[in-house]
Amino acid sequence: MNILIVEDESRIAKRIERMTRDILGNTIQSLRHINTLQGAMESIGKGSLDLVLLDLNLNGENGFDMLKSAVSESFHTIVISAYRDQAITAFEYGVLDFVPKPFNQDRLEQALKRTITNEKTEPNETKFLAVKKRQKIQLIPIEDLIYIKGAGAYTELFLTDGSKELHDKSLEKLEQLLSPIFERIHKSYLVNMSEVKEIIVKSGSKYMAELNNGEIIPIGRTKYKEIKAKWV
Known part of the structure; x- marks a missing residue:
């Protein structure tokens, strides 16, 4: 380190x-x-x-x-x-x-x-994620965050207004900072569970989460039972 x-x-x-x-x-x-x-x-x-x-x-x-x-x-x-x-x-x-x-x-x-x-922070009071944007720092309210997608060493923040922001922290680091309402449903996705509208099971043991905005993102096979139980 x-x-x-x-x-x-x-x-x-x-x-x-x-x-x-x-x-x-x-x-x-x-x-x-x-x-x-x-x-x-x-x-x-x-x-x-x-x-x-x-x-x-x-x-x-x-x-x-x-x-x-x-x-x-x-x-x-x-x-x-x-x-x-x-x-x-x-x-x-x-x-x-x-x-x-x-x-x-x-x-x-x-x-x-x-x-x-990788122990989660307590008391999970993170209310903003700060992102670098056009030479400035912008604070993104957590309540505007639908899900986060891992993108190598970086992450992509998907927001309620349909926009997307890039964050320098890894998915693992952001998972530590966010409240338990954000679940790691897949190795590449961290999702606000209140935004999950439906859990879909497809042939070949493929699992998907349909979000309130209509987007569909994958659920890892090893995560399905845990996510299904928490969603219900």
Whole structure:
């Protein structure tokens, strides 16, 4: 994993680095520390990150200025901050976890282990997915999302207005962030189950989900019984 720590207090940054190395061990490929918002933004722009550990107060600068951009990227973001009152907003933006300061190694380990076990985030309060669009960041309300299709390292978001947006996160990462109403019905599809109108069984053990908008998408054979039970 390539990890970036964004923290303006050197003592805390060193503590986070030490704990992270203890917890993730040889899964770490690189672990860097940056203490300014501008430096962090430049580093993110260069790509090749798997995880950002972000403080929300960087020498008086607001980490939320970076957060909206960070959550649109392919990596997960974990906030480490003393500003507990901002946790809900951070989750709404789509962070994997919010670790309040002061913290111990057990709490940091709980957050970091989610990055390698694909454990879903709690309390599933993601309300937006941030996408990069024409040099800007656009927040897509989760309520406008019908389904997500995997497209290699990227994903395609299909929205209620008929439009489609591209997201840099993988299907697996988005599945971690979204509420249980979004089900992985196929290796390439994550669907809002409230949008499923009918489940269709075709010859040759082929299963399909008909959506409220008329679209038909596949259901994996190994997923059919589970999806059918939850849909009913």
